[in-house]
Amino acid sequence: MIKAENLVKSYGGTEALRGLSLEIADGEFAVILGASGSGKSTLLSVLSGLEKADGGTIECNGVRLDTLGDRELTLFRKKEVGFIFQQYYLLPHLSVEKNVRLGADLSGNKNYREIIAAVGLEDKLDRKPSALSGGEQQRVAIARALAKNPRILFLDEPTGALDEKTGREVLDYIAGLHKARGFTMIMVTHNLNIADMAETVVKMNSGKIVGIYKNTERKSAYEIGW
Amino acid sequence: MIIGPKDGFKLAGISIVCFCAVYVCTFMLNYYLDVLPLGDTIPEQFSALYKAQLATATFTAAITGGVLGLIAVVMLVFYIKLYIDGHAKQLGIIKALGQTRGRIAAEFCVFGLSVFVGCLLGFGGGWASMRVIYDGLTIEGIGEIAMTFHVELLFALVFAPTAVTALISVTYAYFALARPVSELLRGKCGKEKIEREGKNKDRSFLAEMCLKTLTAKKSLAFFVAFSCFCFSAMVQMGLSMENLTTATMGYMILAIGIVLAVVTMFMATTSLVRGNIKNISVMKAFGYSLRECAVSVLGGYAPFALIGFGAGSAYQYGLLQLMINVIFADVGSVPEYSFNVPVFFITLAAFVLSYAAVTLYYVLKINRITVKEVMTEN
Numbered sequence: 001m002i003k004a005e006n007l008v009k010s011y012g013g014t015e016a017l018r019g020l021s022l023e024i025a026d027g028e029f030a031v032i033l034g035a036s037g038s039g040k041s042t043l044l045s046v047l048s049g050l051e052k053a054d055g056g057t058i059e060c061n062g063v064r065l066d067t068l069g070d071r072e073l074t075l076f077r078k079k080e081v082g083f084i085f086q087q088y089y090l091l092p093h094l095s096v097e098k099n100v101r102l103g104a105d106l107s108g109n110k111n112y113r114e115i116i117a118a119v120g121l122e123d124k125l126d127r128k129p130s131a132l133s134g135g136e137q138q139r140v141a142i143a144r145a146l147a148k149n150p151r152i153l154f155l156d157e158p159t160g161a162l163d164e165k166t167g168r169e170v171l172d173y174i175a176g177l178h179k180a181r182g183f184t185m186i187m188v189t190h191n192l193n194i195a196d197m198a199e200t201v202v203k204m205n206s207g208k209i210v211g212i213y214k215n216t217e218r219k220s221a222y223e224i225g226w
Numbered sequence: 227m228i229i230g231p232k233d234g235f236k237l238a239g240i241s242i243v244c245f246c247a248v249y250v251c252t253f254m255l256n257y258y259l260d261v262l263p264l265g266d267t268i269p270e271q272f273s274a275l276y277k278a279q280l281a282t283a284t285f286t287a288a289i290t291g292g293v294l295g296l297i298a299v300v301m302l303v304f305y306i307k308l309y310i311d312g313h314a315k316q317l318g319i320i321k322a323l324g325q326t327r328g329r330i331a332a333e334f335c336v337f338g339l340s341v342f343v344g345c346l347l348g349f350g351g352g353w354a355s356m357r358v359i360y361d362g363l364t365i366e367g368i369g370e371i372a373m374t375f376h377v378e379l380l381f382a383l384v385f386a387p388t389a390v391t392a393l394i395s396v397t398y399a400y401f402a403l404a405r406p407v408s409e410l411l412r413g414k415c416g417k418e419k420i421e422r423e424g425k426n427k428d429r430s431f432l433a434e435m436c437l438k439t440l441t442a443k444k445s446l447a448f449f450v451a452f453s454c455f456c457f458s459a460m461v462q463m464g465l466s467m468e469n470l471t472t473a474t475m476g477y478m479i480l481a482i483g484i485v486l487a488v489v490t491m492f493m494a495t496t497s498l499v500r501g502n503i504k505n506i507s508v509m510k511a512f513g514y515s516l517r518e519c520a521v522s523v524l525g526g527y528a529p530f531a532l533i534g535f536g537a538g539s540a541y542q543y544g545l546l547q548l549m550i551n552v553i554f555a556d557v558g559s560v561p562e563y564s565f566n567v568p569v570f571f572i573t574l575a576a577f578v579l580s581y582a583a584v585t586l587y588y589v590l591k592i593n594r595i596t597v598k599e600v601m602t603e604n
């Protein structure tokens with residue numbers, strides 16, 4: 001379980017998070033919605049231990065993140081979390097396979113080929129990212145994040161750089177893998193339709209949560225007609 | 227105008243290398259030109275010394291000028307390639323808008339500016355220290371040697387190098403910009419080849435990262451090796467040649483060696499870390515430790531550092547032997563010289579310490595890269 005209380009974070013004069021509290025259960029799929037600049041990425045980076053909050057507490061699977069130092073936070077990320085970013089951030093000079101090993105090696109996962117196959121890229125193992133389409137690149141990023149067997153997966157607009165059809169495919173991959181493996185998933189998005197796929201929807205505005213609701217009925221990427 | 231004079235001045239590393247080269251060449255060649263006409267007035271018994279001093283001057287000027295000039299050109303080409311790769315998108319857009327390759331390439335001549343600045347300062351610096359050098363290279367039988375200004379040296383050491391480097395920049399850019407617009411727009415650098423990994427398929431991520439960072443930036447291995455070569459050769463030479471020239475010359479060589487080593491190492495490592503900021507921050511996000519990040523980016527270059535150091539030691543020994551056997555051969559009092567073992571170990575210790583310090587500096591720099599910064603930048 002992830003439990004954050006009274007999170008505060010500012011950059012210079014900008015208050016990105018202004019006393020925010022949130023609880024997400026294990027295995028849950030939560031979506032964070034909000035306008036640009038409302039603090040979604042900041043929340044994600046604080047929850048995942050990429051950055052330290054200025055104030056407030058975060059408890060993640062029983063560990064108090066706000067009390068950890070840099071080294072311990074790194075270890076926490078190594079063991080617990082995976083990331084998928086809007087811009088993929090694949091290592092351009094390494095092949096698909098080695099990009100996935102970036103994640104796999106961290107948890108000693110030898111079966112990373114299975115995951116590459118699960119995202120449908122087993123025939124492109126030796127390609128460099130620049131020789132792949134945007135959707136394929138994002139699928140490599142998914143494989144990279146999942147290959148380290150994270151307990152929590154953080155996604156910052158994973159479909160933001162993709163066209164509709166490819167975005168839907170990528171989302172479907174993610175949703176399918178989430179169902180099969182049962183990790184916790186926290187996704188930031190601008191797309192209101194995607195919210196219908198999640199169990200919990202968190203709405204943010206100027207560094208605060210303005211509403212949380214649960215979906216009783218979840219839809220697939222195809223049903224939301226997106 | 228795509229490339230402003232600002233881009234040209236940014237290459238401080240090249241300016242410094244040019245400064246060192248021209249600095250030494252200025253007083254050495256000026257000395258040569260001033261002393262050469264005195265040949266007839268030298269008493270017979272001093273003519274061997276006279277020839278030795280002339281040879282020292284040409285020899286030193288040729289070695290420093292040649293080696294450093296070459297390095298400056300390699301650095302320049304490296305920077306231009308880096309610039310083109312880094313600005314591939316902008317250049318692609320300009321090309322797509324119909325600007326001709328020649329017009330874009332012509333703007334790269336501003337990269338000659340850094341050479342101009344370095345050479346001009348080197349020339350001035352050379353003149354400022356000329357009296358000291360002249361006093362160190364006196365020849366018995368002639369009194370104080372007068373310093374004369376030779377305008378042809380100003381041309382050869384300042385204007386000619388500037389013109390040549392500007393020309394090289396433009397030519398190199400012209401050929402580098404031959405890539406099709408679509409490729410430039412995708413920000414793709416160089417050819418893509420799908421490689422068969424064969425038996426290396428099982429290499430771990432960190433090992434692969436180390437190796438591919440190295441092969442992606444091969445020229446940096448050269449700079450790292452050169453930096454260590456300079457450090458090793460010039461520090462050892464400076465410390466062990468006291469019998470061969472004046473103490474001032476020794477310290478000068480020592481100082482130039484350290485400056486060159488620091489400049490090239492700094493340039494190589496900075497561009498390495500800068501070019502890998504995104505990769506490092508992703509690695510950090512995923513939970514790789516600082517040490518793992520630093521080793522995977524910088525580690526592949528360590529063998530080249532050692533090779534450079536070894537080659538530098540051998541080189542300075544060979545050079546000093548050559549100086550003794552060739553230049554001082556005619557002079558009666560041939561100084562004794564053998565490989566200076568204590569100096570070697572002192573230099574080695576200083577080298578290991580400096581290398582560790584450089585690595586530590588970059589580990590701290592990597593520590594400051596925040597993942598969020600990279601994540602939010604689009």
Ligand SMILES: Nc1ncnc2c1ncn2[C@@H]1O[C@H](COP(=O)(O)OP(=O)(O)OP(=O)(O)O)[C@@H](O)[C@H]1O
Nearest residue numbers: 011014016035036037038039040041042043599602
């Ligand atoms: N590293 C930073 N330095 C300075 N200001 C920052 C930094 N990161 C975020 N901010 C500021 O904090 C506020 C929240 O930013 P954040 O990136 O969390 O928004 P967001 O909801 O993710 O926006 P978007 O939808 O555009 O990605 C913004 O005003 C932003 O300018």
Ligand SMILES: [Mg+2]
Nearest residue numbers: 040041156602
């Ligand atoms: Mg954001």
